[in-house]
Amino acid sequence: MTEPTLFELSSPGRRGVRFPEPDVPKSALPEGFVRKDLPLPELAEVDVVRHFVRLSQKNYAVDYGLYPLGSCTMKYNPKINEDAARLPGFALAHPLQPIDTVQGSLALMYELQELLKEITGMGAVSLQPAAGAHGELTGVLIIRAYHQSRGDTKRTKILIPDSAHGTNPASSAMSGYEVVQLPSDKRGNVDLEALKAACDETVAGLMLTNPNTLGLFEENVLEVTRVVHEAGGLVYGDGANLNALLGIARPGDMGFDILHLNLHKTFSTPHGGGGPGSGPVAVTETLAEFLPGPIVTILEEGSEEVPPLYGFKMPNRSIGRVKAFHGHFGMMVRAYTYILMHGAEGLRKVAEHAVLNANYLLARLRHVYHIPYDRICKHEFVAEGIWDDAPGVHALDIAKRLIDYDFHPPTNYFPLIVREALMIEPTETESKQTLDKFADALIKIAEEAHTQPELLKSAPHHTPVGRLDEVKAAKELVLCCWFPEKESQAA
């Protein structure tokens, strides 16, 4: 059953709250500012609550089931994170409070910076960026500021492998750089010859994701970063896939100069509609002075009796602010809680189990789905959602059919270097039983694709609405639901 919109549920005169008659004189609003009509839905509190509860029950979430969305790391978000974020000292803090009244919040931010430095092997961290792509933009602006600070203005290109996240080219283009795409080799690594050929004095940097979007560790990463550095460029690391490396390998040791982290992926803060995200940026010590700020720092060292005094400092050659106030503080509390709950050993286990889970699924599926770059994967892998002997069935049909089996579909049609891509990332939080159910469903769907293809092409069947018309949705953008008669009155 479909749920009507709030506008369809609206009934004239219905309201949630009745205000008492004012006990002060009414003042007239200026003539030009008064609307004749305001076409908003009219509902009682109970209507609104039931509407949203019904919608929430139709929703799919990490609190409901497996969410194997490749490169999104949709892991379960432990509820203790929420307890910590709701502590009044954190939840009620205001960003404009005098610093001596929010020392606990500042201490948490400082310690989170230190923990992220340790985990990544980088020299300094800014917690400001609001999400991953925002961190990328911040990172590329740091690359630009670095080259400009040396008077090196001939660097106009950013190199990006074809296995990178789609946001990488966008972040580079938004920063005014020309994007040069690098091909992958047969093993899914950056093609070293193509990289060497592209590296000259016009290269500002390389944006590299490791593991890449094929879920594969960049086997030549040390050579790749060396080649870029020798050409005078910087190496940006897209940390979206850091879940595979936690506690095992550090981007700082691989030669990355800049790295963003997704607290809403690797560090279990809410992702997607449950956000907001948080995309801290880590850099080498050399680049620390370019970080966006202000950054939490120790203003006065503490002693055994007195804790240190924390405060804010703007880095000397900062690219400036990239976010109002200090970023998404609530997410920092959750990530900090997650890191402390796990400890060093626990974080390493996170990565080990994430990689083990992905390889277990890969082992169960590789005989049914074609895996184009088939080697030991990291936290995710990419399968082809197409068979020569099942014509007309595509990755999209498989994804839609998975919904009937009560699973969220994997990322599809990305990365572009795999045809009909299905990008599967189970994360470490899933049990063997859940992984088996998911693999069973995908194997059953592969069978259906050959015996009952219509079942896939018309899926999903067990949802409130069937297959959505994505073309119409993209072409005809209707973002509001006005009553036609109200719209005419308002006009």
Added chain:
Amino acid sequence: MNIPSDLKYTTTDEWVKVEGNTAIVGVTDYAQSQLSDIVFFEFQVEIGDEVKKGGVIATLESVKAAADVNAPVSGKVIARNESLTEKFELVNSDPYGEAWMLKIEMSNPQELDTLMDATAYQKYCEEREH
């Protein structure tokens, strides 16, 4: 897969029709079938612009992906098919006809020799299918 024999093809799935010194350019049937339904089209060059072989001349978006259209040859843009910005579905329905994108006055017609003929392009498409 429709691959007309009188056209030249690029490895990035554009086609070229040569008329004298003019190159008419569009994307292939293979490209549109891989992208699926087009939902957005935008030119990246103006009439009179000089384009370089391999440079971006337009952007296509489908429900699956966004893709650049690259110039198969270098030269000066002398015409654009303006109707495409409204009726981009022509790229799906008639990629070699009504969905032509640009006319380029070639500055270096020898570049045509680097492009594939229909037989080579057919083989190139088949290779990518397996």
